[in-house]
Amino acid sequence: MLIHINPQLETPIYTQLANQIIEGIATGRLAPAEELPSVRSLAADLGINLHTVNKAYNYLKQEGFLQVHRQKGAIVSPTPMPAADEFYYQKLHEQLRPMVAESICRQVDEEEFLKLCRSLYQELVTQKEE
Amino acid sequence: MLIHINPQLETPIYTQLANQIIEGIATGRLAPAEELPSVRSLAADLGINLHTVNKAYNYLKQEGFLQVHRQKGAIVSPTPMPAADEFYYQKLHEQLRPMVAESICRQVDEEEFLKLCRSLYQELVTQKEE
Amino acid sequence: MLIHINPQLETPIYTQLANQIIEGIATGRLAPAEELPSVRSLAADLGINLHTVNKAYNYLKQEGFLQVHRQKGAIVSPTPMPAADEFYYQKLHEQLRPMVAESICRQVDEEEFLKLCRSLYQELVTQKEE
Amino acid sequence: MLIHINPQLETPIYTQLANQIIEGIATGRLAPAEELPSVRSLAADLGINLHTVNKAYNYLKQEGFLQVHRQKGAIVSPTPMPAADEFYYQKLHEQLRPMVAESICRQVDEEEFLKLCRSLYQELVTQKEE
């Protein structure tokens, strides 16, 4: 699975990394219980700092995406994620809110916005089914 | 129009402020050409520093939501925002992508996700039509 | 002679006004010794503050474009402006410098830049000759 | 590359700084992808506040001259600036207009004015070719 880091982006590198791993899990390119590269080798591959990879792994562990074993390295959580709860929906809501607001100002109508979401679901889910 | 700032949140205060003003514009609670409070008075009302308000106003000016007249204060841009272009859609896409990915992991299906978006459009647009 | 003020511009209103009067003199639309509107009437016409017009007139007086008589109002200086001296050239140089620098960065070549200057001379001088 | 700030001047310090960096890029004294000093060190060198340097850097980032990497500091944009578009020419036109007008009043003829522009192009471009 290819990971691409763009250090110029506003989003922190560790977040970019975590997001791409999450996407890998979502699409199935990273299977449950699959081993992830070691912190050291991934850092070397991506040309970033050890601490940065570590931070991403720890974040993902805390969120339940990974299990991190001290010596064995990190694996994708073998059990599925806990399903979305009220808090997750609220977080999603708060994140979407300003995006929808700005979209309305820019005359993006509801259907257009939904089309964008659908296309993302398509893109990510169909990879999973292949 | 009521604005509420939560200094505890991770999102910078000036971003919270800017987002709420954008939402005000989206819903029509802030009409085109409407005058906004001066940086000083708004800062005092919100209990934050005037530079923070200033930063929010300048961001919104740069994005085209506001016009800042040197001595008259800020007004909502009397002309509608430039419609969404390719870049805006791309930005939206990049923002939505990790949200959709995580949602898939948490077993939020497409319909559920779209429902959330629709409810936000409802909430914001119906205010506008009242 | 028509004067148009744009309060949204970054340039102060009094500067906009002064510049347009200078342009009027350059093009001959304002003849030597011609009377200018009173501070009061011009301010009313343009919908701006008395002080602002006053400031513009005083600036132009100080620079030698106008003569301001206490009761008779302002007139265009009946004698031609003092010719450009070393200081004026230096000021011009300092103003042009960053414009040329940025133009180089944006791949505006010298000929293109000169063409722009020529077209401005054309525009302003030919009015004078009509 | 030497930078000199004059706090007495009417032009804001951050603008003076930004202009000199732009000139550095135009002349090639600042090469694409070259690293700039950190805001702190440059501020110390110039004897100004780090926020002032920050403002200059952010302005240049926004205009596309620099890239600011969160933890690595600022670099000159490795890709050339977007070429001048209609808006840039219009901005240039508006800036040149009052300069040409005043020059006409001061009996600076077209050739004299163009000579000044040419000399600036000479000065800046020939540095580049060395």
Place this chain on the structure above:
DNA sequence: GTGGTCTAGACCACA
């Protein structure tokens, strides 16, 4: 009274 600029000093996230 308005925003623009500058200074100063502080804390934080990131690498």
Place this chain on the structure above:
DNA sequence: GTGGTCTAGACCACT
């Protein structure tokens, strides 16, 4: 050590 953010207090140009 880097930039990002926030606060505080000051002066200035403009209206």
